[in-house]
Amino acid sequence: MIARFVERYLDPSETLLEVLFGLIMALTITTGARLLSPRADIVGLELALALLGCNVAWGVIDAAFYLLGTLFNRNRRLQFVKKLQAASNDAQALSIVRDEFDLRDEPSMRAEDRASLHASLLELFRHAGTARARLRRDDWIAAILIAVLVSATAIPGLIPLLLLQDGFVALRVANALQVGLLFLVGYWWAHYSGGNRGQIGLSVALLGTALVLVAVPLGG
Numbered sequence: 464m465i466a467r468f469v470e471r472y473l474d475p476s477e478t479l480l481e482v483l484f485g486l487i488m489a490l491t492i493t494t495g496a497r498l499l500s501p502r503a504d505i506v507g508l509e510l511a512l513a514l515l516g517c518n519v520a521w522g523v524i525d526a527a528f529y530l531l532g533t534l535f536n537r538n539r540r541l542q543f544v545k546k547l548q549a550a551s552n553d554a555q556a557l558s559i560v561r562d563e564f565d566l567r568d569e570p571s572m573r574a575e576d577r578a579s580l581h582a583s584l585l586e587l588f589r590h591a592g593t594a595r596a597r598l599r600r601d602d603w604i605a606a607i608l609i610a611v612l613v614s615a616t617a618i619p620g621l622i623p624l625l626l627l628q629d630g631f632v633a634l635r636v637a638n639a640l641q642v643g644l645l646f647l648v649g650y651w652w653a654h655y656s657g658g659n660r661g662q663i664g665l666s667v668a669l670l671g672t673a674l675v676l677v678a679v680p681l682g683g
Contacts, residue, residue, distance in 0.1 A: 485616030511624040522613030526606035537596035645671040
């Protein structure tokens with residue numbers, strides 16, 4: 464039910480990337496504390512607060528970027544419509560459509576089918592409105608979901624930090640949980656994109672861990 468609600472407002476790729484981003488952010492905090500702090504200086508509660516604060520802050524920032532990106536993309540598309548409508552002839556207008564919708568990243572199709580689609584898009588946008596785009600209710604809900612997703616990825620790391628008295632052990636457990644969740648994100652990724660779920664899950668877990676190991680020495 465929750466997954467269905469999220470899919471109403473966020474594309475699966477957006478959801479997966481936000482969860483992946485949040486997990487890597489959380490793992491960077493716990494791995495950095497694990498590698499750079501003396502065992503005696505590790506205090507579970509302090510780290511839990513730092514972890515939660517970091518992910519909540521970046522969740523809010525990412526949500527704001529989502530809203531900015533949404534507004535930018537819609538108004539950029541309106542500039543395309545204005546340019547198309549200002550074209551001096553159909554050949555020029557069709558060239559503008561082909562540049563905007565080059566279809567290189569889409570499944571391969573016959574040349575005649577591609578031409579037919581471009582012609583249909585030309586007719587579709589020829590009389591489209593050009594009023595400046597604004598954010599809608601769904602956009603704000605999507606942004607809130609992004610903030611919640613990134614913030615929620617801190618929870619697996621918080622649990623051992625709050626429950627285990629030995630902060631060093633808690634960090635090891637937190638790191639293991641977060642790497643395991645990276646694997647699950649990759650496994651979930653393969654559900655939508657195809658491929659061997661185990662291999663993709665392992666690849667995402669290794670990639671996420673590698674990114675963290677790069678980020679920690681650089682001060683991330």
